[in-house]
Amino acid sequence: MTSTLHRETVENRVFQASYLALLVFMLLPLFVVVVTSFSQAGRLAFPPESYSLAWYGEFFESTRWLRAFTNSILIGVGTALLASFLGVTGAFGQELDTDDSLGAILQPLVLIPLLIPPVVLGITLLMYFSEVGLRGSYASIILAHTLWATPLVYFVMRSVFSRFDWQQLDAAHDLGAGPVRSFVHVVLPNVKHGILVGALLAFIISLQEFVMALFLSTPSTTTIPVLAWTQIRQALDPMVSVVSTFLILISLGAIVIAAIATNLKWLSKQLS
Amino acid sequence: MSEITLHDLEKQYGETTAVEDVSVEIRDGELLCLLGPSGSGKSTTLRMIAGLETPTSGTISIEADDVTDQPAYERNTSTVFQDWALFPHKSVLENVAFGLKMRGMSKDDRQKRARSMLERVQMGGYGDDDPTNLSGGQKQRVALARSLAVNPDVLLLDEPLSNLDKRLREDMQIELREIHEDLEETFVHVTHDQDEAFTLADRIGIMNEGELVQVGDPDEVYENPKNRFIEAFLGDTNFVDAVVTRTSSDAVHVDTELGTELVLPTDGEPDVDEGTGLTLSLRPEILSIDGETGRPEAAGKQPVATDGSAHNAVTGTVENVIYRGSTVRYSVSINGSSMFAERTDASTGAHASGDDIRLEWDGEDVLAFRDDGTRVTL
Numbered sequence: 179m180t181s182t183l184h185r186e187t188v189e190n191r192v193f194q195a196s197y198l199a200l201l202v203f204m205l206l207p208l209f210v211v212v213v214t215s216f217s218q219a220g221r222l223a224f225p226p227e228s229y230s231l232a233w234y235g236e237f238f239e240s241t242r243w244l245r246a247f248t249n250s251i252l253i254g255v256g257t258a259l260l261a262s263f264l265g266v267t268g269a270f271g272q273e274l275d276t277d278d279s280l281g282a283i284l285q286p287l288v289l290i291p292l293l294i295p296p297v298v299l300g301i302t303l304l305m306y307f308s309e310v311g312l313r314g315s316y317a318s319i320i321l322a323h324t325l326w327a328t329p330l331v332y333f334v335m336r337s338v339f340s341r342f343d344w345q346q347l348d349a350a351h352d353l354g355a356g357p358v359r360s361f362v363h364v365v366l367p368n369v370k371h372g373i374l375v376g377a378l379l380a381f382i383i384s385l386q387e388f389v390m391a392l393f394l395s396t397p398s399t400t401t402i403p404v405l406a407w408t409q410i411r412q413a414l415d416p417m418v419s420v421v422s423t424f425l426i427l428i429s430l431g432a433i434v435i436a437a438i439a440t441n442l443k444w445l446s447k448q449l450s
Numbered sequence: 451m452s453e454i455t456l457h458d459l460e461k462q463y464g465e466t467t468a469v470e471d472v473s474v475e476i477r478d479g480e481l482l483c484l485l486g487p488s489g490s491g492k493s494t495t496l497r498m499i500a501g502l503e504t505p506t507s508g509t510i511s512i513e514a515d516d517v518t519d520q521p522a523y524e525r526n527t528s529t530v531f532q533d534w535a536l537f538p539h540k541s542v543l544e545n546v547a548f549g550l551k552m553r554g555m556s557k558d559d560r561q562k563r564a565r566s567m568l569e570r571v572q573m574g575g576y577g578d579d580d581p582t583n584l585s586g587g588q589k590q591r592v593a594l595a596r597s598l599a600v601n602p603d604v605l606l607l608d609e610p611l612s613n614l615d616k617r618l619r620e621d622m623q624i625e626l627r628e629i630h631e632d633l634e635e636t637f638v639h640v641t642h643d644q645d646e647a648f649t650l651a652d653r654i655g656i657m658n659e660g661e662l663v664q665v666g667d668p669d670e671v672y673e674n675p676k677n678r679f680i681e682a683f684l685g686d687t688n689f690v691d692a693v694v695t696r697t698s699s700d701a702v703h704v705d706t707e708l709g710t711e712l713v714l715p716t717d718g719e720p721d722v723d724e725g726t727g728l729t730l731s732l733r734p735e736i737l738s739i740d741g742e743t744g745r746p747e748a749a750g751k752q753p754v755a756t757d758g759s760a761h762n763a764v765t766g767t768v769e770n771v772i773y774r775g776s777t778v779r780y781s782v783s784i785n786g787s788s789m790f791a792e793r794t795d796a797s798t799g800a801h802a803s804g805d806d807i808r809l810e811w812d813g814e815d816v817l818a819f820r821d822d823g824t825r826v827t828l
């Protein structure tokens with residue numbers, strides 16, 4: 179019996195294969211980075227001639243790298259907190275605004291920072307922060323990253339709030355909960371996963387951001403991407419790969435946490 | 451438990467007026483149903499009493515206190531919502547205890563009260579359940595328990611039964627009625643379902659296009675409607691176009707589209723002039739078929755034939771016979787227009803399509819409305 183493949187099946191297989199090829203092609207550089215981080219030699223080459231954890235040891239002994247690492251985490255957490263606060267309250271306020279006149283102004287306004295080239299934003303912010311005396315502070319970089327992260331949190335929250343049953347807020351008010359208590363007891367428990375996802379997104383944005391950090395950081399507030407760039411200009415050694423591997427791992431970790439947080443409830447419903 | 455006064459209440463959304471000139475005194479301990487078609491402003495009125503909407507103008511008082519500017523969370527009112535709005539992240543017991551928690555009651559006390567409220571609505575065994583797993587009827591009971599738990603001055607019900615199927619809805623109406631009689635609290639119930647309103651209400655407020663058209667006892671609004679809208683909205687009726695041909699000191703004579711002249715007896719001087727166009731309403735229960743009484747409501751009345759002055763009758767042809775279980779409905783063609791009549795006993799004296807049929811009624815039972823919908827005093 180001859181098995182003939184249906185046109186649809188063939189098309190699906192071709193599509194899947196092409197998609198997989200594209201995915202591999204795009205992820206390959208990451209694979210190269212991770213592999214070269216285990217190199218023993220002092221120069222960046224693929225594939226490495228021999229493997230060791232030498233450069234990982236080097237990283238943990240380097241006060242400069244550890245400092246940059248701490249800075250990045252600190253700024254990332256600060257950005258996540260501030261962007262979440264702004265994004266959540268902005269989206270929440272817009273939901274409460276019945277005639278949507280606020281949204282007509284807010285929505286495009288929130289998007290502006292994403293549309294301005296980071297170089298322009300970096301220089302402008304540098305001048306601005308010098309004026310107000312924030313130059314060289316953590317706050318300056320956190321504020322800059324927040325400009326980028328807030329729109330993303332805001333749009334995540336818009337979608338989260340659109341799935342929220344707003345009659346619950348009426349019910350909470352009706353039962354005697356004021357604005358703060360109804361938010362804490364009724365709105366927050368329903369949208370906390372969305373807020374976590376938004377915050378992690380903001381954290382990753384901050385961790386990866388390079389251009390604005392380059393303008394705004396000083397030696398004491400250098401972030402990982404900025405230090406990596408300065409190092410590469412001096413010597414192209416596997417340390418860059420080590421640092422990149424860490425960044426990839428942190429981002430992956432954040433995505434896993436977000437995936438678990440959003441699907442945990444779904445998962446528990448499936449299991450019960 | 452308390453008296454609520456709405457005074458000249460008005461709500462506008464931009465250019466649209468949702469509620470206009472609503473004034474009513476809701477009596478202590480009564481169950482008032484706001485009845486009207488969708489978009490008539492009944493839910494908006496209810497939400498203004500709850501404090502969930504702010505009136506554009508007018509005032510709301512609960513027991514002489516003006517609460518117009520009080521937000522919902524400061525008013526001691528409680529609402530059962532159409533979709534019940536249970537908190538999905540809280541257990542059934544936590545849902546019922548929420549209002550008590552917000553009022554600062556200790557955990558032991560509020561759980562005890564929440565349990566007893568759940569018992570009251572026959573949901574005693576469900577305290578630890580996830581509300582999202584409950585059926586519609588169960589959710590409805592939990593929402594009722596949650597609202598009653600806070601011992602509100604007034605319980606507001608925003609079509610909470612409309613998402614239940616017919617049988618369950620009817621059971622819940624009886625139960626709600628019992629709970630109301632038991633608690634003797636003031637209830638305001640919004641519905642678009644007239645059967646529900648007649649089952650539940652002490653008084654019915656009929657709303658149309660944002661206005662409260664008439665408030666009264668159920669039999670009063672049904673038998674003595676203020677305008678044509680109410681007559682058409684409540685129950686079934688035959689509207690017959692007519693023109694006044696002659697008036698006397700105790701009767702109005704009209705020429706109708708049925709091809710016959712009818713006499714409408716009046717108590718005093720009629721308040722219509724000759725030549726005025728009228729719409730007459732002939733409810734099926736006032737029509738007797740071939741001399742027999744129709745619905746049982748008409749059975750206690752004097753035999754129509756003996757009442758000479760007010761007696762009216764027309765003859766037509768049966769066009770359609772619709773069997774409706776407890777009644778049979780005849781669609782009758784009279785002089786080119788169509789009317790319907792009903793007989794209660796489906797098994798006897800049946801007419802078939804094409805038969806001649808004679809409809810009789812007492813002119814006293816006919817209501818008349820002007821072209822603008824207002825009622826003519828007869």
